[in-house]
Amino acid sequence: MTQIAYPHFVAGGETWTADRIFVCSGADFETLYPELYANSGITKVKLQMMRTIPQPNDWRIGASLCGGLTLTHYSSFAHCPSLAALKTRIEAETPHFPKWGIHVMMSQNASGELVLGDSHEYGLTPDPFDRSEVNQYVLDYLKKFAQVPSFAIAETWHGIYAKLPGKTELIAEPEPGVTVVNALSGAGMTLSFGLAEAVMQRSK
Ligand SMILES: Cc1cc2nc3c(=O)[nH]c(=O)nc-3n(C[C@H](O)[C@H](O)[C@H](O)COP(=O)(O)OP(=O)(O)OC[C@H]3O[C@@H](n4cnc5c(N)ncnc54)[C@H](O)[C@@H]3O)c2cc1C
Structure with missing residues (x-):
């Protein structure tokens, strides 16, 4: 239109x-x-994402997974009494996570591929290029709490949505x-x- x-x-x-x-x-x-x-x-949010190859031998993850960083991302957890302490610790020990708005989630699609993400960069003119170090931060964090047959990455991309x-x-x-x-x-x-x-x- x-x-x-x-x-x-x-x-x-x-x-x-x-x-x-x-x-x-x-x-x-x-x-x-x-x-x-x-x-x-209104502004825009750019999110970097990754997808693995289909997991071998029809391996299924079952439930989707997330880690502690996710507690700092969604306001549903805002009432948790220890949230401030968690945020302070993450900021002090791993400032790249809040800097790039990273929290880490993993789910699996019907083709057996694992869908991994994500980061959050805010602003009206998102960079067309993706940051490889951001994808590496996501993968490194994920590997601390998840073991899967293959983390071989088949595709990376980013999405953009509108936010007020x-x-x-x-x-x-x-x-x-x-x-x-x-x-x-x-x-x-x-x-x-x-x-x-x-x-x-x-x-x-
Ligand atoms: C990586 C990523 C992960 C996400 N994960 C989740 C999640 O787990 N859960 C969740 O609930 N939401 C999630 N979202 C958010 C969700 O995808 C968006 O909120 C949703 O897509 C917004 O829908 P929309 O229809 O407003 O806009 P869009 O989905 O962006 O659709 C707008 C459409 O309009 C078309 N268009 C634009 N201008 C014109 C025009 N002038 N004429 C004709 N067509 C036009 C565009 O091409 C586009 O197809 C995620 C988003 C991203 C990027």
Whole structure:
């Protein structure tokens, strides 16, 4: 979609008409309503990820795994009384983890590959290049609490999502009939179905 003037919008070079228009363009803040995003406080988060070769002999991990760093990443653990002490220790002994927003999780897909991550770099202009030392930090930490048949890495990549610090989403109506839904941050795969239902109900 390259242009909106409710009830019309342009997509794929064609002009369309719709009763309601929802703009869910993720980390592209530049194409549609750039001034709305520029004034919102929204930013981008870049996450480096890795995937191993399929594990030999159909080996399965079972449950997904994470380590102590994850306690410092998710606000669900904010009430833990010893969290401050843990953060202080990590900052003193391994400052590269907070510096690159690293916490380490491992899960397995249906092809038997292990999916490993991740780091968090914040800012509107994420670097297109990945940092090999960040992937190494993730692997080294993982190997301290997990043993698997093969840590041979087949692929590395990074993803980028939109985040509005302090909020779980950004919902705006830049013009009547048009709703922007964005900034689900690192929880969009979990929350988006419920949010979509709620937003549709609200805008009926
Ligand atoms: C590495 C990584 C790990 C994650 N892990 C988790 C997790 O474990 N659990 C969880 O809940 N969430 C996770 N997330 C977050 C989740 O993926 C995002 O919150 C979610 O994808 C946001 O959905 P969205 O539809 O808003 O944006 P996106 O998924 O970014 O989709 C936006 C789409 O709009 C398209 N688009 C943009 N501009 C236009 C335009 N002008 N016209 C037409 N199309 C356009 C884009 O090409 C894109 O396909 C993770 C994200 C990353 C990157």
